[in-house]
Amino acid sequence: MTAPEADALPASYAHGTSTTPLLGDTIGADLDRAIAAYPGREALVDVSSGRRWTYAEFGAAVDEVARGLLAKGVTTGDRVGIWAVNCPEWVLTQYATARIGAVMVNINPAYRAHELEFVLRQAGVTLLIASLAHKGSDYRALVEEVRGRCPDLRETVYIGDPSWDALTAGAVSVPQDRPAVIGAGLSCDDPINIQYTSGTTGFPKGATLSHHNILNNGFWVGRTVGYTEQDRVCLPVPFYHCFGMVMGNLGATSHGACIVIPAPSFEPAATLRAVQSERCTSLYGVPTMFIAELNLPDFASYDLSSLRTGIMAGSPCPVEVMKRVVTEMHMAEVSICYGMTETSPVSLQTRRDDDLEHRTGTVGRVLPHIEVKVVDPVTGVTQPRGTSGELCTRGYSVMLGYWEEPAKTAEVVDAGRWMHTGDLAVMREDGYVEIVGRIKDMIIRGGENVYPREIEEFLYAHPKIADVQVVGVPHERYGEEVLACVIPREAGDPPTLQEVRAFCEGRLAHYKVPTRLSVLDSFPMTVSGKVRKVELRERYAEPAGGRD
Template sequence: MSETHPTAAGGSPVTEPSYAHGTSPTLLLGDTIGANLARTVAARPGREALVDVPSGRRWTYAEFAADVEQLAYALLASGVAKGDRVGIWAINCPEWVLVQYATARVGAIMVNINPAYRTHEAEYVLNQAGISLLFASLGHKSSDYRAMVEEVRGRCPRLRETVYIGDPGWAAFTARGTADRREELLAREAELSCDDPINIQYTSGTTGFPKGATLSHHNILNNGFFVGELVAYTEEDRICIPVPFYHCFGMVMGNLAATSHGACMVIPAPSFEPKATLEAVEQERCTSLYGVPTMFIAELNLPGFADHDLSTLRTGIMAGSPCPVEVMKRVVAEMHMEEVSICYGMTETSPVSLQTRRDDDLEHRTGTVGRVLPHLEVKVVDPATGVTQPRGVPGELCTRGYSVMLGYWEEPEKTAEAVDAGRWMHTGDLATMREDGYVEIVGRIKDMIIRGGENIYPREVEEFLYGHPKIRDVQVVGVPHERYGEEVLACVIAHDPADPLTLEELRAYCEGRLAHYKIPSRLRLLESFPMTVSGKVRKVQLREDATREG
């Protein structure tokens, strides 16, 4: 059936604005995280809640709730008050999850600290958030967390205690939690509101220090719940979570989506390892797998990939950056993830605002980031004027609703720059809303390349270049140019390093198929891309490295 458009008084068609809101017969949850967990435990005490594949440890929901409660008692015994900031600087492990739910039960604000941080960044976060109690891993890869904490401790006056996971100190700390604290815990929980701040996540700023996005029970519990609803989670689901807990992808879309549906959280490794991930899916019969596209690319290209039995998978979530068409085809066909979902969001919106649906076709899963979630609003505005654009016209994507953060911790001016008077969160992403309400991300406002006055969206060029047989992965960035202001650089990981792509081959492939100004004038061959801990490519570093090398 063709769509008809109303006409204005003068006879010209009236275009639909780039605005959409999500309706749903399923109501928002009014619970705190602790109360929601209690509902799940009461309904499914014997179901498996958490599996740590590296250590072989397992918890049913009843066992998980008991350990969360004991840790909550220990927090009370240690003098943790409602609103106190409790830091967690750790790789993925069961203790991370226990801290997440125990702090929520006592009303403390858990502060996620990026495991990749070094002393300078960690010291800033410890002081800016006013962390009084810190849980930390002993170490991971090149990071010795104990040594780093000792180095900065004297410059962090609010930090009174550090508990190391994997050290006897963890057991000693949890042993403080005794059942005679039960009445105190119940009294504390009775004081809590679902609108209380419960989590601070530091967004990785490209300039200056990161900002602490402050999120409530209501923000993250509902976001995790509705993400889980849209992939149809039930107590039968087992979610493999190789993405970091310190980020919303792990702790909200993973953990809270699981516990709000009685599903099982599966930890394949302390940090992402493609082989460990596939082994965990096979061993634990996972039905859902998470990752950013580069993680799925690494899994699909793993020697022996086809030897893993992934037939139990039905769904999963891909987020963080756009998924190339060819990768999505393989994920659906070879990983059995017919119902895989694409999610889009940002830390400041808890995180997901847009998501594809289970029955969306390949084009919608690769060409868009889905449509608005239930109970949220999105719009696309002119970045200069703030006026809502007509559908099909690019502009800045904005989100409003239950998911928008309370603000940046103790930074009201920066909060006001991001969240306007109408409570719209400005994402900084350039987007286009289609007639059907699905949204395409065309780039970051700051990543857009302006070459000789022409706007170039890197995503469009990347998607085209993925079709070249010699290219396994590609990132397109703008680098300074004396005449044009910027020129287009393609950073390429080759399928076969022994048969590298040349700039001449690349340009010949583009000739006549891309506008001349979009064709890369420079090529860098790389073995890997610089990544954030959450699995996003650091385009800023690609630009800086190329500019420095000339």
């Protein structure tokens, strides 16, 4: 071996090995195993309504909904839409469709008529299960508005309405063993779920996922945080998204743990009340959710001592927030996850005993049975460790494809079955991965590459800033300049641009120092809790001329 080869850094490639094999079951078979092992333990609790199910009761309720769907003519492979906020019926629908091999189509509760119509038509939804209303949206009226343009849609069932009661009552016309008979004939590789990605440009795409994809991902996420039948998992994150239904629901049931629904949608106080009253051991959220909980005026009055772990995902966690989550929320084993809908979702995760720096500076290391690599975005060549490039992932978790869109699938899944994430990443020598930005979010100012995450992390330490998002906006001379959008700690005392620049002076390279500042009350968000940076860029897209 020559000297240069000996000194070369290893490639940015990692493969998660394990002596524990992947699950080869369908979701229904896995649930049956949990029911047999823990029939009397709680499987599902809905705090707002007070309803509770043991595993035995949950299994019976799932089968009742499955038989009700069969009575309405739903067959294996049919698409069943679910357009609802978090509620027990959502969870029952998830497992009931899996029981009979129907493909559940998740529909964002924030969708309006044109988005709803697109999903119903594109997926060919034959039966829709929907909430009655949410945040001023009359779902029944919206369904009626689009029904005539959705030829496949035969019927809509509304949760909390006589039509839901009619669905479950219809189960009596179907033999009790029918779901089990159908389930025995299903393959774990069958498509079972379509999740529409956010789609920052044009209409969203339907990531098609199998039993094998999402059951194993939920299992491994739960195993990594040490779930057992003793755990109670508080889920304020939306079920329509992988965070709720895979990392949450399947992560819990694949280990015999209990799903706790604190409220139909995220409410900081309701979440902490649920943790306290149900003695939850695990809490999920994106960083903005944890920030909202920590900032409650009466935060210190909640007894959160039952918590030991949880999952934070969706965006990077500021160091100061993580410190408070670990100490004040008792989540010493909290885990950071990285993923995307197309990969079921998690590829990288921190471990229970990782230190603070790894939990805030990285998104963890590769999960078992998954491969990751960092490549040059142009050439596709794997980069040396410590060099930035596009993160790619491969393994059981990669989607079957975008529903009926092979050309769009080929744009992101290459011939080697690598999923190209579009995220810029650096793999450290120890295999942990840092996400340094989206390829499309990277700011190029006067030829210098600027990564918003670095500036955001720095500005979180400013005494007047509670939250911050950094985006690139047009500049006539430099191409782009750095805009910091901040939420102040005190509404009446926001930071000025001069104060922010003075805070950065001498501590950040000059080209990274924000040249524009916007003070906001809140950031535009997706329902899953991610900040819509594309909206911030569009809002401030007017070039700033000669400002430097």
